[in-house]
Amino acid sequence: MSARGSMPERSRQEQPGRQRSRPGRSGPMAGRRERPLDPEAGPVERFACGLRELRAAAGGPTYREMAHVAGYSASTLAAAAAGDQLPSLPVALAYTSVCGGGTEEWAALWHETAVAVERQQVVRVADDPDTTRPPYRGLVRYEPGDRDLFFGREQTLGRLVELVRAHRLVILTGASGSGKSSLLRAGLLPALRPYPENGATGRSAPIGQGHGGAAGPVRSGTAGPVPGGVVGPVPRGTVGPVRCAAVRVLTPGPRPAAAHAPAFVPPPAGSGDAFVIVDQFEQVFTLCDDPAERARFLRLLLAAREPGSRLRVVVAVRADFYGRCTEHPGLVEAVREAHLPIGPMTPAELRRAVVGPARSARLVVERDLAARIVEETAAEPGGLPLMSHALLEVWHRRRGRTLTLAAYEAVGGIHGAVADTAEHTYQRLTPEQARHARRILLRLITPGQGAPDTRRPAPRAELETADGAAAVCEHLSRARLITLDDDTADLAHDALITAWPRLRDWVDEERARLVVHCRLTADAATWAGRHQDPGALYRGTRLATAREAFPPPHEGLTAAERAFLTAAITAATTVRRDEERARDRVVRRLRRSAAARAALLALVLLALVPLAGVIAW
Structure with a gap:
């Protein structure tokens, strides 16, 4: 809301001490004429107009005449009604008292105006170019480069480092919004770098492998290098320093084993241990629909527990998926040995x-x-x-x-700030861009089925299929509602889903369709990965559901999804046509057979007619 709209409006009849008169007119005793003011220009101007009207209604005394009674100089009283700044409360009340205004009513109006002025002074400047590095990250997680801004989790980080030293597989759990990702990246990753005070020197680390084996920087969904070193400083009661050969950071995605198997390749013997950080482990359950693929990924994780694996794995999972972890015996054992729950901050x-x-x-x-x-x-x-x-x-x-x-109150506090930013960002879009934004944001959400809704990382190519969609992605990214890297987009945080009413309503409106769409996206990728195997196409009820959710021309689908659904429809149509042809052939055959039997019966009857006559004779 603008500062103009934030001050309660009063009609002329409701303004204290106001009578109907033309603003800016001072009567025959006014002296110098005042410059015109627009009461709609802001709260200060509106207050000054009220003072002028009150003075005009009192007969228009000069400011010198008012000064004799008010106890303030004529220039001070003139400045109070100039509209340049809000006068002090004593000056305003002296002015209105001389002109016959009610003290309580004008004091209340002054306080309302002061609040409006305060809000006007904290108007949003986020859209202005500002090269200064913000000290807070907003909805996005803290990264290793933000170590100097990461505060409050020092004790938790110490316990995590202690567990990482003592165990090869550590499970980190916490509610959504408890800071797990930031703790791993801005806390643990810098702790893996060499600390000279420990008396250890780090070796250069081999480059970790990310998607498709390509080397890259440390980020979500990839594995990348962090200079070798020792985990430190050494807490009491733990094992000695552990040399870090490399750090590989990943999020599971829909095909965790196929995409991230290279991250679990041990480093060369003698170079130390490779640290594998698995963030958002719940994606194993929300995005991976293939039980066999999930089992292969879990085997990769659990293999790190072997003493000679030269791997140390840290898994971060949302607390509401903790029960799913206990369904696997190996994870249960890991939880029993090395589990760190992250609670609320004190x-x-x-x-x-x-x-x-x-x-x-x-x-x-x-x-x-x-x-x-x-x-x-x-x-x-x-x-x-x-x-x-x-x-x-x-x-x-x-x-x-x-x-x-x-400023905090102006943005709505912790509950209103996200919605304020999101709405401000959304309202600046054209209608066409707004449609793109809705489609993009919904594609980045996996609707919960018996669980909370979660964010879903997606390839940028999947989102930027329409003209202008790429610009919308950049617009959302600048507002820190989504994050973008070279080829992937993601919601800044799951909290956006619940904190922004508009997005929450979109999800609720299209929940059933989103469930179908998420499955369709995954199945289309599987079909393409199997070289368009006809056996992977939809049939029966699943095809009927997809066709109902996305009728021709299949709006909202990517080219790959549309090809998959079209191929399924074509295959089903072909099967139905073949079945109809086979049924027609059977019908024709049955008809011919029935006709043949009828003819044979007729011949038999004809042959029996003479015999019947002989018998009758």
């Missing part, structure tokens, strides 16, 4: 997470803001991404080097 930890990044950027957080956001986040399960996003929006509205409570 108030002290939350305060460090709020104040620490600001101090690193030489910013000041108002005491009242820190207290409010800590209180609200502590009462919100999984609220860390909401807190981070609210702080990012407050930073965009900072006053000098100060992050203010007024």
